[in-house]
Amino acid sequence: MTIHELPEAIGHFGPYGGRFVPEALIGALEELEQAHNRALIDPVFQAELSHLHATYTGRPSIITEAQRFAEHAGGARIFLKREDLNHTGSHKINNVLGQALLTKRMGKKRIIAETGAGQHGVASATAAALFGLECVVYMGEEDTKRQSLNVARMKILGAEVVPVTAGSRTLKDAVNEAMRDWVTNVDTTHYLLGTVAGPHPFPTMVRDFQKIIGEESRRQMLELLGRLPDAVLACIGGGSNAIGIFHAFIPDTQVRLIGFEAGGDGVETGRHAATITGGSPGVLHGTRSYVLQDSNGQTVESHSISAGLDYPGVGPEHAYLNDIGRAEYRAITDSQAMRAFDLFSKAEGIIPAIESAHALAGAMIVGKELGPEAILLINLSGRGDKDVETAARYFGIPL
Amino acid sequence: MSTPLDLVFEKTRAENRAALIAYIPAGFPSLEGCKKVIRALSDAGVDALEIGFPYSDPVMDGPTIQEAADISLREGTGAAEVFQTVKFAHEIGLPTVVMTYWNPIERYGVQAFALEMARNGGSGVVTPDLTIEESRGWKSAAENAGINTIYVLAPSTTAKRLGVVTSQCSGFVYAASLMGVTGTRTTISSGAKELVTRIRTTTTTPIAVGLGVSTRDQAKDVAGFADGVIVGSAFIKILLDAPDEITGLSRVSELAKELALGVRQGR
Numbered sequence: 001m002t003i004h005e006l007p008e009a010i011g012h013f014g015p016y017g018g019r020f021v022p023e024a025l026i027g028a029l030e031e032l033e034q035a036h037n038r039a040l041i042d043p044v045f046q047a048e049l050s051h052l053h054a055t056y057t058g059r060p061s062i063i064t065e066a067q068r069f070a071e072h073a074g075g076a077r078i079f080l081k082r083e084d085l086n087h088t089g090s091h092k093i094n095n096v097l098g099q100a101l102l103t104k105r106m107g108k109k110r111i112i113a114e115t116g117a118g119q120h121g122v123a124s125a126t127a128a129a130l131f132g133l134e135c136v137v138y139m140g141e142e143d144t145k146r147q148s149l150n151v152a153r154m155k156i157l158g159a160e161v162v163p164v165t166a167g168s169r170t171l172k173d174a175v176n177e178a179m180r181d182w183v184t185n186v187d188t189t190h191y192l193l194g195t196v197a198g199p200h201p202f203p204t205m206v207r208d209f210q211k212i213i214g215e216e217s218r219r220q221m222l223e224l225l226g227r228l229p230d231a232v233l234a235c236i237g238g239g240s241n242a243i244g245i246f247h248a249f250i251p252d253t254q255v256r257l258i259g260f261e262a263g264g265d266g267v268e269t270g271r272h273a274a275t276i277t278g279g280s281p282g283v284l285h286g287t288r289s290y291v292l293q294d295s296n297g298q299t300v301e302s303h304s305i306s307a308g309l310d311y312p313g314v315g316p317e318h319a320y321l322n323d324i325g326r327a328e329y330r331a332i333t334d335s336q337a338m339r340a341f342d343l344f345s346k347a348e349g350i351i352p353a354i355e356s357a358h359a360l361a362g363a364m365i366v367g368k369e370l371g372p373e374a375i376l377l378i379n380l381s382g383r384g385d386k387d388v389e390t391a392a393r394y395f396g397i398p399l
Numbered sequence: 400m401s402t403p404l405d406l407v408f409e410k411t412r413a414e415n416r417a418a419l420i421a422y423i424p425a426g427f428p429s430l431e432g433c434k435k436v437i438r439a440l441s442d443a444g445v446d447a448l449e450i451g452f453p454y455s456d457p458v459m460d461g462p463t464i465q466e467a468a469d470i471s472l473r474e475g476t477g478a479a480e481v482f483q484t485v486k487f488a489h490e491i492g493l494p495t496v497v498m499t500y501w502n503p504i505e506r507y508g509v510q511a512f513a514l515e516m517a518r519n520g521g522s523g524v525v526t527p528d529l530t531i532e533e534s535r536g537w538k539s540a541a542e543n544a545g546i547n548t549i550y551v552l553a554p555s556t557t558a559k560r561l562g563v564v565t566s567q568c569s570g571f572v573y574a575a576s577l578m579g580v581t582g583t584r585t586t587i588s589s590g591a592k593e594l595v596t597r598i599r600t601t602t603t604t605p606i607a608v609g610l611g612v613s614t615r616d617q618a619k620d621v622a623g624f625a626d627g628v629i630v631g632s633a634f635i636k637i638l639l640d641a642p643d644e645i646t647g648l649s650r651v652s653e654l655a656k657e658l659a660l661g662v663r664q665g666r
């Protein structure tokens with residue numbers, strides 16, 4: 001066999017994506033890909049998932065116009081896609097229920113998950129309870145501290161939470177540990193990855209479970225205003241809530257798609273998690289995309305006040321959308337995000353997740369750029385209950 | 400053209416025994432300490448060496464190699480130090496391959512990495528997370544540089560895939576004895592022999608078994624059916640646990656001698 005007869009590389013978005021994993025995982029990834037492909041065209045699966053979304057998640061999620069917050073955003077009209085109102089408090093449940101149904105179909109009894117903010121871990125623990133699956137969640141030790149409320153939630157739901165003490169003790173290390181577990185227990189276990197990163201089919205599959213956000217909101221905007229928004233905004237950790245709301249708008253080339261990465265202390269300080277803005281192409285966790293890395297290809301630790309955005313990688317489809325110019329990516333610093341968090345809470349009576357506050361801070365900038373005629377659609381990816389402690393500390397509110 | 404690694408397997412096959420291959424991360428326990436370990440391994444009868452490129456996110460590795468990689472990275476090990484270590488091993492006459500996760504190669508430049516390996520006397524590269532579907536560029540770079548491409552196969556690899564992967568392997572085929580990460584195990588899984596038997600039906604390239612081997616008896620066992628026995632975590636654990644450098648080196652040497660006996664007793 002010559003090199004030209006090798007199997008075609010799969011799951012690519014231009015030069016990004018693919019599958020960079022130990023051979024031991026190939027079987028499981030192929031099985032998952034087939035299960036997903038079958039589910040996509042299986043009306044029974046789709047009906048089951050829709051039923052769950054209607055009766056458990058609370059879909060479709062509503063659209064709220066943020067009139068008072070708009071004053072902080074140059075007077076542009078601002079519409080929020082309320083993923084924070086989903087059961088468990090974020091968009092993560094959309095993907096988790098889809099993958100949990102696939103787990104059942106593959107006959108597996110155990111799920112493992114990584115989590116940063118704990119939202120994906122909570123959603124996974126929730127689905128495990130609902131479907132009677134065993135659930136182990138890997139979480140960086142650092143994150144178990146800053147998101148202790150979510151650790152307790154996962155335990156109440158019956159999941160085992162394993163604090164990861166390797167490396168930077170955050171999301172990236174939790175992914176490493178989950179992958180080691182998966183390599184060892186792949187026969188019985190599904191790795192329920194929480195974002196659009198990782199080896200094929202994860203970036204495609206997770207997007208397929210999240211794109212309902214954009215499909216609903218595109219329809220809702222047309223019903224509400226008879227037109228599409230000028231720009232769609234979302235925060236970027238691994239990129240699942242962003243690709244979820246972007247995807248249906250990709251063919252609408254007049255609609256700008258803008259992702260906001262975690263700028264931490266500022267991209268120029270090196271202490272940030274702005275992977276596209278401040279990183280370079282490389283391979284991490286089984287996929288080729290932008291990565292925060294040094295000259296030897298070692299992953300550089302990311303920094304963000306938001307545990308859910310504190311990741312040195314990003315989904316490959318975002319890398320591709322960036323390179324072809326269909327989407328833009330910008331960085332929002334910790335202090336910009338916290339200012340938006342504060343202003344938004346007081347203007348709208350909604351406490352956003354600090355992750356989502358990055359998109360809100362982005363809206364304050366983009367709104368001023370585009371002016372009062374503009375219509376912005378923002379993915380409010382999660383609610384801020386889990387962040388109350390962090391915010392209280394940040395603003396000096398005694399606990 | 401044959402690499403020094405190819406020649407080692409010709410020799411061990413002629414002697415009707417398995418080759419003993421030792422793994423150590425470059426820069427562990429330190430840049431100079433690593434060279435001392437390599438010399439001790441060579442003197443004790445190790446046939447070939449696998450030098451690990453320490454990586455920040457080693458998802459195939461258990462706690463022992465993770466710890467060694469962390470120490471090495473803190474020592475500042477990068478591509479330059481890896482190549483320097485390859486050169487050292489080559490100069491003392493030990494056929495050497497590098498084992499590395501894919502990103503350091505991609506970052507260095509695929510062509511450049513292959514050429515630099517060859518220039519420093521390296522025989523080839525083991526790429527545990529480079530799937531065959533993604534390996535086109537690497538395969539041609541390695542062929543161009545005249546070095547071996549070694550891919551890892553797992554017990555779960557399907558019959559159909561086995562042949563595709565082994566057709567791209569040279570030097571040896573790396574058979575992972577079990578589904579899991581690196582680390583010593585008290586027993587060698589029965590899956591190892593079965594996997595080697597399955598691989599044999601697809602290739603005449605030598606087959607080396609890794610993951611979990613740490614004792615003379617295990618080495619003997621594996622040497623009964625494989626062409627090479629790879630030992631890593633056991634050496635690293637000795638070095639991590641040793642009270643001082645001299646004790647560590649002498650214990651590494653003792654184990655290597657035992658294992659060298661083991662690989663000669665399998666058949």
Ligand SMILES: Cc1ncc(COP(=O)(O)O)c(C=O)c1O
Nearest residue numbers: 119237238239240241308355382
């Ligand atoms: C509320 C919320 N938004 C966003 C994210 C970031 O993830 P992603 O970029 O995959 O949407 C998280 C992750 O934990 C989250 O909890």
